[in-house]
Amino acid sequence: SFMLKKIHLKKQTGFTLVEMVVSIGILILVMLGVFGAFQYAYKIIYRGKIQVLSTQLANEQLEIIRNLPYEKVGIVNGVPSGVLIYEQTKTRNGVTFKLTTTVRNIDDPFDGTIGGSPNDLSPADSKQIEVTVACASCAMPTTPVILNTRVAPEGPESSTGGGALFISVFDSAGSAVAQASVHIEK
Numbered sequence: 001s002f003m004l005k006k007i008h009l010k011k012q013t014g015f016t017l018v019e020m021v022v023s024i025g026i027l028i029l030v031m032l033g034v035f036g037a038f039q040y041a042y043k044i045i046y047r048g049k050i051q052v053l054s055t056q057l058a059n060e061q062l063e064i065i066r067n068l069p070y071e072k073v074g075i076v077n078g079v080p081s082g083v084l085i086y087e088q089t090k091t092r093n094g095v096t097f098k099l100t101t102t103v104r105n106i107d108d109p110f111d112g113t114i115g116g117s118p119n120d121l122s123p124a125d126s127k128q129i130e131v132t133v134a135c136a137s138c139a140m141p142t143t144p145v146i147l148n149t150r151v152a153p154e155g156p157e158s159s160t161g162g163g164a165l166f167i168s169v170f171d172s173a174g175s176a177v178a179q180a181s182v183h184i185e186k
Contacts, residue, residue, distance in 0.1 A: 047142055053092045054133040054145035061099060061131045062149050070153040073127050074103050080127060089136060096137035104128045106150065126152040 015023075065073060065084065074082025080103055088099050107114055108125035129151060134144035169180035 043140065046140070049093075050095065050135050050138060050142045051145065053095060054097060054135065054142075055147075057090060057092060057097055057099060058131045058133045058145050058147040061101060061133075062129065062147055065101075065129055065131075066149070066151065070127075070151060073129065073151055075101065078103070080105055080124065095135060098134050098136045100132040100134075102130045102132075104130075126150050 068083065072083045074080035075084050075086050076082070078086065082103065084101050084103065086101060088101075090097050090099060104127065105124040106126045106128050127150065128148060130146060130148040132144050132146045135142045167182055169177040169182065171177055
């Protein structure tokens with residue numbers, strides 16, 4: 001009878017095949033949950049890193065522009081003309097970014113507008129600068145950073161020979177042509 005009890009206890013201490021399969025299934029579900037949470041946290045951290053780097057690059061570009069003489073604030077072969085490059089690529093921390101810089105003349109209504117009352121014969125009162133930084137090498141989509149600022153000349157405006165050009169394109173019937181392609185040469 002002592003021998004029977006010992007054998008009976010051995011059978012009670014083992015796991016059945018069903019218990020093992022259920023245990024492994026639960027372990028797999030827990031591990032998948034932990035892995036999914038880890039992936040999600042990584043995506044959030046990665047996007048945050050890209051946003052910080054993009055903002056730093058945009059601020060750097062704006063500081064370079066703010067330190068330029070007013071006459072040089074413009075795009076190479078653009079209007080207004082200047083020393084800035086429209087599109088460029090920069091790499092920070094192994095990540096490649098595409099920087100796009102746009103410059104527009106602003107006609108401030110304070111001293112009149114071109115063709116308005118009073119008529120402003122020097123409509124380029126200040127310049128609006130916009131810097132867009134987008135990740136060019138990111139595996140997952142990120143939101144581009146867009147920063148802008150306005151620069152103005154130190155003294156009163158002067159006539160620099162610039163002005164405004166308004167173009168309207170019409171077909172032979174006199175109807176306006178939407179999104180017409182126009183090429184202007186000096």
